[in-house]
Amino acid sequence: MSSPPRAETFPANTPAVSQIFVTALSQGPLTRLELARRAGLSPAAVTKAVRPLIEAGYLVESVDEDARPALGRPASLVRVDSGRALFVGIKVTGDEVIGVLTDLCCRVLLARRLPLGDRAPRAVLATLADLTQELLAEADGLGVHVVGAGVAVSGDVDRAEGMVRYSPFLEWREVPLAELAAMTTGLPVTIDNDVRALTVAEQWFGAGVGLSDFALVTVGAGIGCGLVVHGRVVAGAHGVAGEIGHVTVDPAGPLCHCGNRGCVEAIAGDAALVDRVRAATGAEVTDAAEAAALAHEGVAGAQEAYARAGEAIGRGIATVANLLGPERVIISGEGLAAYDLFAEQIRNSFAAAAFGSAAQCDVQTRPLPFEEWARGAAATAIHSFIGSGSHQ
Amino acid sequence: MSSPPRAETFPANTPAVSQIFVTALSQGPLTRLELARRAGLSPAAVTKAVRPLIEAGYLVESVDEDARPALGRPASLVRVDSGRALFVGIKVTGDEVIGVLTDLCCRVLLARRLPLGDRAPRAVLATLADLTQELLAEADGLGVHVVGAGVAVSGDVDRAEGMVRYSPFLEWREVPLAELAAMTTGLPVTIDNDVRALTVAEQWFGAGVGLSDFALVTVGAGIGCGLVVHGRVVAGAHGVAGEIGHVTVDPAGPLCHCGNRGCVEAIAGDAALVDRVRAATGAEVTDAAEAAALAHEGVAGAQEAYARAGEAIGRGIATVANLLGPERVIISGEGLAAYDLFAEQIRNSFAAAAFGSAAQCDVQTRPLPFEEWARGAAATAIHSFIGSGSHQ
Structure with missing residues (x-):
C-alpha cells in the first residue's frame, strides 16, 4: 500500500522529443517524413528526437507491409509501442x-x-x-x-x-x-x-485529434464543457473554465444551484429534467432514465421538457462558438442516452444563435461508455x- | 504611389529571437538575466538571440544609471531602440x-x-x-x-x-x-x-502585458471582445470569435440585427441606447452623446436605459469569465465616456453571474483616445x- 512511487521516467529531455512522441501517439503510425510535416519540425530534428524514444522502447519502426511498392524500398512507419x-x-x-x-x-x-x-x-x-x-x-x-x-x-x-x-x-x-x-x-x-x-x-485519442481548437460538451447530471484553444486545454486563471452549464438562457427561468436563474444546467441537467417532467406530468419520476422513458412513450409534458433542454444546450454551444470559434464541438455524456429527444432542438437552437460563420462549426455527438x-x-x-x- | 514594398526585414531567424525581442519590447528594459527568466530561456540562449538583434540595431544595451551600485559593476539593461x-x-x-x-x-x-x-x-x-x-x-x-x-x-x-x-x-x-x-x-x-x-x-503595449489569458471588451457602436488565450489572440476557426455582443441576455428582449433577441449589443450598443432613451423619454435623441447627456441630467428613463445596458455588459463579461477564466478583463471603447452611468451595474451583474472563483477576475477600465x-x-x-x- 505504501511503496514509493516507481521511478520509471520518459526520455523527453527536449520539447521536440515530446512533440514527436505526442504526434506519433495521437496520429501514428506515420513515416518519418509525415511525422516531421505534422509536428512542424525538420527531418533532421525528427531523426534526433526519434532516436532516444526507439532506444527506450517507446517507439518502434517497421516496414509498412500494406503499402509495399512494386519496385524500390518499402516505406518504414514509426509507431508507439502501446504495450511499453x-x-x-x-x-x-x-x-x-x-x-x-x-x-x-x-x-x-x-x-x-x-x-x-x-x-x-x-x-x-x-x-x-x-x-x-x-x-x-x-x-x-x-x-x-x-x-x-x-x-x-x-x-x-x-x-x-x-x-x-x-x-x-x-x-x-x-x-x-x-x-x-x-x-x-x-x-x-x-x-x-x-x-x-x-x-x-479526446484531444489525444478521440474526436479532437489534429484539431487545435475544439470543445467537448458533456450532458448528464451536470452540463460541462472542456475547451482546447491553440492546442492546449483551457484551465482558467482562477481554476474555473468551460462553465457552459452556467451560461444564462433565460433570466426568468428556473433557479440554479449557483444562485442565478435560467442557467443551461438549471434547464437541461438531469435534476432539472426530472423536476420539470414531474411537474408537467404529475408522474412520480425519480431519475433521468424514467423521465426519458415517459418522453419516449410520447407523453407531451415530458417531451416538452426535453425540447426545452435541447434549446438551452444549443444556445450554450452557440455561445461557445460565438466566443471561441472552435473547429468542432463534441457532445457526449450520459445524457446522450436521450439524445433523440432533443437532438433537433440542439441543432436548431445552435443554428439560430450562432453568429455568421460560427455556424460552420462541426457539431458531433459521441457516445460515452461508463468507463x-x-x-x-x-x-x-x-x-x-x-x-x-x-x-x- | 506604386513603389514596391520596401525590403527591410527583421533578423528573426529562430523562435528564440522573436521571443526575446517581444519580451524586451513589451516588458523591457531588462537585464539579460531577467530577460532569460521571463522568456523561459537559458542565459546562453539569450546571449545567442540578442547578438543579431543588437547588430541590426533593434536592441541596445546600456548601463542602468539609476541603479548603479556603490561597489562592483553596474547592471546592463537591454532595451528596444524604439526609433529603429x-x-x-x-x-x-x-x-x-x-x-x-x-x-x-x-x-x-x-x-x-x-x-x-x-x-x-x-x-x-x-x-x-x-x-x-x-x-x-x-x-x-x-x-x-x-x-x-x-x-x-x-x-x-x-x-x-x-x-x-x-x-x-x-x-x-x-x-x-x-x-x-x-x-x-x-x-x-x-x-x-x-x-x-x-x-x-493591449497584449504587447497595454494592460495585457505579461498576461497569458485576458479579454478586451469594447463598448460603443458595437460591443466587441478580443480574447488572448495561452498567450495568443483567438481568431476562430471560421473567422468568428469574441462575439460577446451576441451573447443572449434576455430571449424576450429587443430584436438584434443578427436576427436573435436580447443580445448584449441589442441592449447596450449605441443604437439600442438611443432607441430606448428616445422611447422612454420622448426626447428627439439622435446619438449616444445626447442619450448620455439626458441620463447625466437625471432623466429617469435615460438612466434606466444605461442601467439595463450595464447589466447586459456585466452578464456578457461573466459569460466570458465562466468559459475562459481570464486573469483580467479590460473594458474600453467610446462608450466609456458614459461609464459612470453604468459602471455599478456592470460590476454587480458581473459579480452575480460569475461562477465561483471566476469572480476573482480583475475587471478594469481603460480610456480609448480616438487614435x-x-x-x-x-x-x-x-x-x-x-x-x-x-x-x-
Whole structure:
C-alpha cells in the first residue's frame, strides 16, 4: 500500500522529443517524413528526437507491409509501442469509484467499479487504493509496469498543485488528493477535473485529434464543457473554465444551484429534467432514465421538457462558438442516452444563435461508455508521464 | 504611389529571437538575466538571440544609471531602440479614415484623419493612400524608414489571407484589402479586425502585458471582445470569435440585427441606447452623446436605459469569465465616456453571474483616445514585422 512511487521516467529531455512522441501517439503510425510535416519540425530534428524514444522502447519502426511498392524500398512507419507502459485511470463519483487499466495508447484493457458508501476523503482513498490494487494485480499478470495513475473528480480541481479545491458532489474542500492517492497507491498520481480529463482523452485519442481548437460538451447530471484553444486545454486563471452549464438562457427561468436563474444546467441537467417532467406530468419520476422513458412513450409534458433542454444546450454551444470559434464541438455524456429527444432542438437552437460563420462549426455527438470518464483520468496520467505539459 | 514594398526585414531567424525581442519590447528594459527568466530561456540562449538583434540595431544595451551600485559593476539593461523603425496604423470607419505614425514601441508620433465620402473599396483605398502619403512625408523628415502598415476594419477579416470577408459598416464582401493597400501605399500591409488589432496592442503595449489569458471588451457602436488565450489572440476557426455582443441576455428582449433577441449589443450598443432613451423619454435623441447627456441630467428613463445596458455588459463579461477564466478583463471603447452611468451595474451583474472563483477576475477600465484604434492597426504591423506569428 505504501511503496514509493516507481521511478520509471520518459526520455523527453527536449520539447521536440515530446512533440514527436505526442504526434506519433495521437496520429501514428506515420513515416518519418509525415511525422516531421505534422509536428512542424525538420527531418533532421525528427531523426534526433526519434532516436532516444526507439532506444527506450517507446517507439518502434517497421516496414509498412500494406503499402509495399512494386519496385524500390518499402516505406518504414514509426509507431508507439502501446504495450511499453500501462496506466491506471480512476473516476470518483458521488456513489462509486470506476477504474480502468490502459496501455500507453489509452486503450482500455480492463475496467472495474466499486461502490462508495462514504464520501469522506479517508473512505474514498481506501476504496481507490483497493481498486488500484485489483488493477495492479491484473497488470502484474501482463508483465508490464504501471507507471502512473490519474484520478478525475468533478468540481474545481487544481491539477498543478494536486488539490481538489471544491467538489460539490463529494462535499470536499481543499483536499490534497494527488499526494494522498500517491501514498496509498504507490504510483505517481495526476488529478484533474473530470471534464478536462475527458477533453485530454479526446484531444489525444478521440474526436479532437489534429484539431487545435475544439470543445467537448458533456450532458448528464451536470452540463460541462472542456475547451482546447491553440492546442492546449483551457484551465482558467482562477481554476474555473468551460462553465457552459452556467451560461444564462433565460433570466426568468428556473433557479440554479449557483444562485442565478435560467442557467443551461438549471434547464437541461438531469435534476432539472426530472423536476420539470414531474411537474408537467404529475408522474412520480425519480431519475433521468424514467423521465426519458415517459418522453419516449410520447407523453407531451415530458417531451416538452426535453425540447426545452435541447434549446438551452444549443444556445450554450452557440455561445461557445460565438466566443471561441472552435473547429468542432463534441457532445457526449450520459445524457446522450436521450439524445433523440432533443437532438433537433440542439441543432436548431445552435443554428439560430450562432453568429455568421460560427455556424460552420462541426457539431458531433459521441457516445460515452461508463468507463470513459476513468479513461479520461488515464489520459491525464499519460499526459503527465510524457511531460509535455511542461514543454508546451 | 506604386513603389514596391520596401525590403527591410527583421533578423528573426529562430523562435528564440522573436521571443526575446517581444519580451524586451513589451516588458523591457531588462537585464539579460531577467530577460532569460521571463522568456523561459537559458542565459546562453539569450546571449545567442540578442547578438543579431543588437547588430541590426533593434536592441541596445546600456548601463542602468539609476541603479548603479556603490561597489562592483553596474547592471546592463537591454532595451528596444524604439526609433529603429516606424509604422503606419490605419483604422477605417464608416465615415472617416484615421491614421497614426508610430515608433517600434507603438508610441504614437502623430495622428491624422480624413473624412470618407464614399465607402466603395476604390474610394477608401484612395483616401487611405492619401493619408499614408501624409504620414510618410512626416516620417521622411525624421529620417527613419516606415517598414510596414496595418489596416483595421470592423467585421469578419481574414488576416492570414489579407481578405475582408464581410464588413457590415463598409458593406464590403471579399475585398482583398491587404494586397490592394500594399499596391497603393507601397508598404507591406497587414489587415485585421479592429477589435483583434486593439487586443494585440493591449497584449504587447497595454494592460495585457505579461498576461497569458485576458479579454478586451469594447463598448460603443458595437460591443466587441478580443480574447488572448495561452498567450495568443483567438481568431476562430471560421473567422468568428469574441462575439460577446451576441451573447443572449434576455430571449424576450429587443430584436438584434443578427436576427436573435436580447443580445448584449441589442441592449447596450449605441443604437439600442438611443432607441430606448428616445422611447422612454420622448426626447428627439439622435446619438449616444445626447442619450448620455439626458441620463447625466437625471432623466429617469435615460438612466434606466444605461442601467439595463450595464447589466447586459456585466452578464456578457461573466459569460466570458465562466468559459475562459481570464486573469483580467479590460473594458474600453467610446462608450466609456458614459461609464459612470453604468459602471455599478456592470460590476454587480458581473459579480452575480460569475461562477465561483471566476469572480476573482480583475475587471478594469481603460480610456480609448480616438487614435487608439489606429494604434491597434500599427501594433498588428509591428507584430507582422517581427514575424512572431509564424513561430508561435
